[in-house]
Amino acid sequence: MKKCDQGIITRRTFSSIGRDVTFLWLLRVRWAILVCQLFMVTAAIRFFHIQIPLRIALFIIGIGLLSNAYFSKLFLERRREIPGWFPTLVMFCDILLMTILFFQVVSIFNPLSILYIIYIVLGALLLKRSCSYILTVFTATCYSLYFYFATPLPIDQSILTASHHYIHNPEILTVFNRQLDAYFNSHSYFMFFIFFLVVLLIVFPVGQIKTNIEKQEKVFKELDDERLKNEKLATLASFAAGAAHEFSTPLSTIAVASGEMLYHLDNHNSDPSLIEDANLIREQVERCRAILFQMSTDSGKLLGENVEKFNIQELVYEAIIFFKNQPQKKINFHNKVGEMHVIMPARSLKRTVKDLMKNALEASTPGIPVDLFCWKDNQYLYLEVKDRGKGMDKRLVKKAIEPFYTSKGHGNGMGLGLYLAKILANRFGGDLYLTSTPLSGTTATLTFALNRIHAEEKTHC
Numbered sequence: 284m285k286k287c288d289q290g291i292i293t294r295r296t297f298s299s300i301g302r303d304v305t306f307l308w309l310l311r312v313r314w315a316i317l318v319c320q321l322f323m324v325t326a327a328i329r330f331f332h333i334q335i336p337l338r339i340a341l342f343i344i345g346i347g348l349l350s351n352a353y354f355s356k357l358f359l360e361r362r363r364e365i366p367g368w369f370p371t372l373v374m375f376c377d378i379l380l381m382t383i384l385f386f387q388v389v390s391i392f393n394p395l396s397i398l399y400i401i402y403i404v405l406g407a408l409l410l411k412r413s414c415s416y417i418l419t420v421f422t423a424t425c426y427s428l429y430f431y432f433a434t435p436l437p438i439d440q441s442i443l444t445a446s447h448h449y450i451h452n453p454e455i456l457t458v459f460n461r462q463l464d465a466y467f468n469s470h471s472y473f474m475f476f477i478f479f480l481v482v483l484l485i486v487f488p489v490g491q492i493k494t495n496i497e498k499q500e501k502v503f504k505e506l507d508d509e510r511l512k513n514e515k516l517a518t519l520a521s522f523a524a525g526a527a528h529e530f531s532t533p534l535s536t537i538a539v540a541s542g543e544m545l546y547h548l549d550n551h552n553s554d555p556s557l558i559e560d561a562n563l564i565r566e567q568v569e570r571c572r573a574i575l576f577q578m579s580t581d582s583g584k585l586l587g588e589n590v591e592k593f594n595i596q597e598l599v600y601e602a603i604i605f606f607k608n609q610p611q612k613k614i615n616f617h618n619k620v621g622e623m624h625v626i627m628p629a630r631s632l633k634r635t636v637k638d639l640m641k642n643a644l645e646a647s648t649p650g651i652p653v654d655l656f657c658w659k660d661n662q663y664l665y666l667e668v669k670d671r672g673k674g675m676d677k678r679l680v681k682k683a684i685e686p687f688y689t690s691k692g693h694g695n696g697m698g699l700g701l702y703l704a705k706i707l708a709n710r711f712g713g714d715l716y717l718t719s720t721p722l723s724g725t726t727a728t729l730t731f732a733l734n735r736i737h738a739e740e741k742t743h744c
Contacts, residue, residue, distance in 0.1 A: 306365050309373065310355055312405055316377070316398055317347045320384060323395050336387050343384045347377070371406075371414050375421060378402055382425040386432070396478070399426050403482055407489040419486050423479065430475050509709065530571065538568045593629045594622055595664075599657065602637040612644045612653075619658035626737040631707055638700035639668040639727050646672030646725060663713060664738055666729040675719040683717055704729060711735040 324340050354373075358365050381398060399422050406418040545561040547553075596618055606612045636655075643653040647670045656667040675683065684701045704727075705715040712732025719725035731738075 306354070306358060306370050308409060309370050309405065310351055312401065313347065313351050313373075313377065316381075316401065317344060317351065319395055319398065320344050320347070320381070339387050340384060343380050343387075346380060371410055371418070374402055374406060374410075374418060378418075378422050378425055382429050385429055396426065396429075396474075399478070400481055400485065404485055404489060407486050408493065412490055412494070415486070415490060419482060423482060426478060427475075534568050534571055538565060541565045541568065589628070590626050591629050592624055592626045595620060595625055595657065596622055598629060598633055599636060599655065599666075602633050602640065603655075605637055606640065606644065612649070613651075614640055614644075615652050615654050617654060617656045619656070620664070621740060623659070623664075623738055623740050625664070625731075625739075627711060627731070628707070631703075635700075635704045635707055635729070636666060636668075639666075639704065639729070642700065642727070643668045643670035643672070643725070646670050648672070659733065659738070662733060663730045664733055664736065666731075667726060668728075669724065669726045671724040674721045674723050674725055675717075676721055680717050680719050684715065701727070 321344060324335070324337075324344070327335055328337070350373075378399070385396070403419050403422050406415040406422075410418060541561055541564040545558065545565065548558045548561060599616060599618070603614050603616060606614060640653060640655060647653055651671050653671075654667075654669045656665070656669070658665050658667075684705055701715065701717075708715050708729050708731060712735040713730035716728045716730070717725065718728075
């Protein structure tokens with residue numbers, strides 16, 4: 284299996300695990316709510332002698348019991364993937380069925396109306412913020428309709444009839460009945476007000492707590508990713524330093540031997556092709572040394588290079604000078620930050636900018652210029668290199684930033700330029716973005732957080 288496929292499977296697995304946990308909590312709460320509803324129906328019939336449509340009540344509760352058993356078997360026991368929208372749909376249906384059940388069974392004084400609050404809390408904890416707000420509005424609407432249209436709890440008239448034997452003035456019973464109705468009405472409105480007050484006190488704080496927890500988890504993940512990147516970079520530096528140390532002796536021996544060979548061939552007027560081969564050996568030895576040195580020093584600089592204050596415009600010009608002796612390679616620098624000063628590792632940034640321009644020039648047709656833009660907004664400093672080459676498809680864009688990946692062919696690059704550029708940008712609160720389409724060129728954009736690089740603009744008096 285390919286590495287990219289494994290990454291996709293991993294992401295899907297973590298996502299499905301999160302949905303399984305959410306749905307598992309929902310199923311457990313549904314079992315408890317269904318038990319409460321059964322108790323409510325039983326108490327209404329056995330203890331309060333309320334005449335209710337029993338078939339309708341049992342039908343609604345039966346739907347909940349069967350669906351919960353089916354969902355448990357289908358999604359949890361058989362390990363089928365749960366659609367992201369499914370828990371939200373189930374909660375909406377539960378609230379609607381529960382409202383119908385309340386209409387059929389009890390009055391607005393039903394103490395189990397607290398189940399509405401439970402669904403609101405559950406939605407705030409388990410669903411996305413937008414879905415939880417919609418669920419809250421829907422629940423409040425159902426409760427309002429239930430409150431407005433439901434009939435009050437009827438008073439058992441047999442009690443009043445039996446009271447005639449002890450109370451000789453029937454007007455007293457009438458007054459008592461009116462006062463009792465007034466009390467129930469005022470109490471119901473008080474419950475209605477308390478319901479919405481509790482909703483306001485629950486939804487927004489719980490949503491804010493959930494948001495803060497998600498932000499903390501994001502920060503922890505970013506710190507963990509940064510730690511892994513630094514570990515990879517340190518491993519790369521250690522590997523390169525060890526390789527340079529191990530190869531130094533044989534490379535030095537080859538360099539000395541090739542030098543003596545070249546000296547001997549020059550003094551004896553040997554075949555020019557042999558002299559050319561000797562020079563090629565020395566050149567390749569120096570190339571091997573340069574590669575090992577660059578791997579160790581570049582990766583080590585990102586971890587240990589001191590920061591310094593410098594002019595971003597001057598640094599870019601110093602990087603452009605490297606290409607001045609190559610007439611077919613033109614770079615247009617569009618500076619929109621003026622003489623801005625930043626505090627960063629200057630050598631690492633210069634190497635990064637130079638590598639991005641080199642990649643763009645190599646991807647472009649000779650003679651066609653490469654554009655380098657530098658600008659900023661309220662949060663970031665942007666360095667953007669744009670070429671007009673062949674471009675890349677989405678697959679290559681994703682692979683281009685991976686370490687040791689190169690499309691330049693054997694011997695023309697190590698595939699570390701973009702990887703080290705991304706690490707440098709991440710170190711200072713930014714990132715590296717590649718956008719490209721076939722036959723339309725490629726744009727590489729480096730971003731740095733202004734508060735991390737202590738950027739300041741030079742003012743002219």
